Amino acid sequence: MIKTMEFKLDTRLWSTKARNLTPYVPGEQPKHDNLCKLNTNENPFPPSPKVAEAIAEALVNQADQLRLYPAPESDELRQALAEAYGLNLNQVFVGNGSDEVLALVFASFFMKERPLLAPDISYSFYPVYAETFGVDLIKIPLSSDFSIETDDYRQPCSGIIIANPNAPTGILMSLEAIDKLTGEHPNAVVVIDEAYIDFADKEAVSAISLIDKHDNLLVTQTFSKSRSLAGLRVGMAFGDPSLIEALTRMKNSFNSYPLDRLAQAGALASVKDVSYFKDTCCKVIELREQLVKDLSELEFEVLPSQANFVFARPTQGNASEIAQDLREQGIIVRYFNQPRINDYLRITIGTAEQNQRLIEALKQIASV
Numbered sequence: 001m002i003k004t005m006e007f008k009l010d011t012r013l014w015s016t017k018a019r020n021l022t023p024y025v026p027g028e029q030p031k032h033d034n035l036c037k038l039n040t041n042e043n044p045f046p047p048s049p050k051v052a053e054a055i056a057e058a059l060v061n062q063a064d065q066l067r068l069y070p071a072p073e074s075d076e077l078r079q080a081l082a083e084a085y086g087l088n089l090n091q092v093f094v095g096n097g098s099d100e101v102l103a104l105v106f107a108s109f110f111m112k113e114r115p116l117l118a119p120d121i122s123y124s125f126y127p128v129y130a131e132t133f134g135v136d137l138i139k140i141p142l143s144s145d146f147s148i149e150t151d152d153y154r155q156p157c158s159g160i161i162i163a164n165p166n167a168p169t170g171i172l173m174s175l176e177a178i179d180k181l182t183g184e185h186p187n188a189v190v191v192i193d194e195a196y197i198d199f200a201d202k203e204a205v206s207a208i209s210l211i212d213k214h215d216n217l218l219v220t221q222t223f224s225k226s227r228s229l230a231g232l233r234v235g236m237a238f239g240d241p242s243l244i245e246a247l248t249r250m251k252n253s254f255n256s257y258p259l260d261r262l263a264q265a266g267a268l269a270s271v272k273d274v275s276y277f278k279d280t281c282c283k284v285i286e287l288r289e290q291l292v293k294d295l296s297e298l299e300f301e302v303l304p305s306q307a308n309f310v311f312a313r314p315t316q317g318n319a320s321e322i323a324q325d326l327r328e329q330g331i332i333v334r335y336f337n338q339p340r341i342n343d344y345l346r347i348t349i350g351t352a353e354q355n356q357r358l359i360e361a362l363k364q365i366a367s368v
């Protein structure tokens, strides 16, 4: 029996900073059986079997090495990423999940006089980091169709951060728009958070292809979604060596060994298993297209998603109540009680069986 001590919160010993924080609230991770968890955009498929093999190898045959600190700059992993994306080693940075990479990005590039610009509807961690690091954040409204209008960003700033595809809308901004935006802000760091880019249609190209053209462009990605490794905590950033150097210095002023030996071994194996990665992304994309069809038939208005989730508005019934009804049936989706999006549900693409279970549940809810 694990006990939690009863206590009355006393913030007397806290710093002003700690007292004033409003932490990010992650999607819940409930622990009961037969739950259909479609709320945090995890991949429904397991990681490459090579990942487990590599971690087992590191654990069993090189157990003694766990005595030793891991490679501080994760050189082997970064080298593999550089090769996979056609970059140089010093254009690649890795961290303990892209959330940590983003924290270092805020500390390295946005703690300045000028404000940071971000879409009003986007990854809800950005405003949290802005507060943590004392960064003035100006939220630029998305257009009425939830797309990003680059002209709205023509104002003095320290940087711009955009998730592409955006979360929670799933809408993709074109490479041309990113190229233009980055070119218009030569003195600001433009960060494109590509947590979901691997689920975009084949014609879509990562903004990594623009790194050699713009020394102020930083692209972040993660192993959590497309590589099914949310539990391993590995994220990365790609950009000009000077930007990477700033991140490295910031990391070494905070935690010099963010990736443990097992994470480095597992992530490396994942990068090397290209065919498994591509197959999994294709499967998720196919399942998304099917789910969009099924939801549309149920009178949901679904935004055009290029991610592993859909953002859908029920035209019959109320989104918050539907989320509650689904929960009662063991299906969890994400609902944001926020202006402009409070009549939408964000639904992670599950396996064919999970998606089917969702559709059946929605039919049943509609018929009551």
Ligand SMILES: *Cc1c(COP(=O)(O)O)cnc(C)c1O
Pocket (backbone or CB within 6 Å): 041, 096, 097, 098, 099, 100, 123, 163, 167, 193, 195, 221, 222, 223, 224, 230, 233, 234, 235
């Ligand atoms: C999931 C997500 C992240 C964080 O990924 P981790 O690598 O798991 O920390 C970052 N940005 C966006 C937009 C995400 O959806």
